[in-house]
Amino acid sequence: MFECAFLPFLQSQSCESLRDPIDQCTAHTLSACISLCFANQSVDVSYDYEMLPSRKPKFLAQTAAHVSGAAYYYQTSDIHNPPWGEKKMFGVCVHPQLGGWFAIRALLVFRDVQAGAGFQQRDPADCVCTQEERIRLLESFNLRWRDWSYRDIVPAEERYSDQQKQYFITPPGQRRALLRQWGYLTDTQS
Template sequence: MAASITRVEDVSGPLEKCLSGLGFEVHPLKVGWYNAVLPPSLALSYPDDTLAVVVFSTPSMFEKAFLPFLEEQSCGGVRDPIDQCVRQCVSSAVSQCFQGQKVDVSYDFELLPSRRPRFLAQTAAHVSGGAYYYQQSDVTDPPWTDKKMFGVCVHPQFGGWFAIRALLVFVDLRGGSDLQQPPPADCVPSREGRVQLLEAFNLRWQDWSYRNIVPPVETYSQRQKDYFSCRPAERLALLKSWGFLLKKEGADETAETQEELSGHG
């Protein structure tokens, strides 16, 4: 039977204590907020007031969590060392903070058998209030008549220098009255700015310029930029050149999509 909670901080507080020092942010939400903006075919199968948390990585995650993770172990046979690092950090925090509690964790890199993502990361970020998801529909009289423009999230402090990593659903917990839906900060309110953002993300994402659509308080280090600029299949070789003992056998990299670009660096 579901338990009712009155303090969201009882969930977000312990998670933040475990993860913030590793360069992560946590943003609570109710499943109903997410389901309300999606068609039923994409909805999460939980009651609307079920408590969830979306996890972001900030620029410091690379140095605070990823590089120490690589120093501690070999990453042979993994799809992506970043994914493995995030999984270890999040699963460790859940085990440490919520023993005996049923928590369904979905990661941004996981796909359903239908090849759809397990959750829509940018939608979850937007409805939690953590980042604004700018889409083609947010542009008045859009200038693109025959081209689909993928949307992108902007963080109020980090601009585009962040990633959406995981969604944690606390199956037996219901959000209390203290959890009211916060609107995400509209960092790019003008039509001109939104056109600039979507064109930079869709047409010139490799030059990083869309990430600076608002002045960020912190950006990726040069080493982190070098890593994410590499093709996925070349990243293990780059890490080896940095002195990490990694095995390439069994590595299975997949091509990145526009949705993955916003969540994978």
């Protein structure tokens, strides 16, 4: 996504009014894909950055990924006798081929599609099988997320590039300066 969609998006767009370049790239790219691939279907799109008036997310991205069968959402409830007691530990999705090297940017609902009589819901692949691995995953995600180690809980076919990691580890308020340093923004486009 980063090299194939995001960086070309920055090169082709006037970045003067970009509130969040990743969000705008996602909306732009997804809109184009839906128009091209699903032109005759009614598709409702919700983005991971959209909030309800209550300031809660419009949808729970990781729960949606789990329910759709796309990635397994590992939570404290997947651990027998959690070693951290009552401490709040957030859950995280893991994909069998991508590990944790992905993001859930949008939810598409096809309004006119109905499941047939033989439809069977597909469960996500449980690729973090042992209790020890699940504990290590949740601890890495909650306590050491900046070191990226939780993403490698399973061998991944693809990982973020060094440039992509640099972008995402940079605090959001400093990303425009980074894009300027890389030559994607000029001094007049801040």
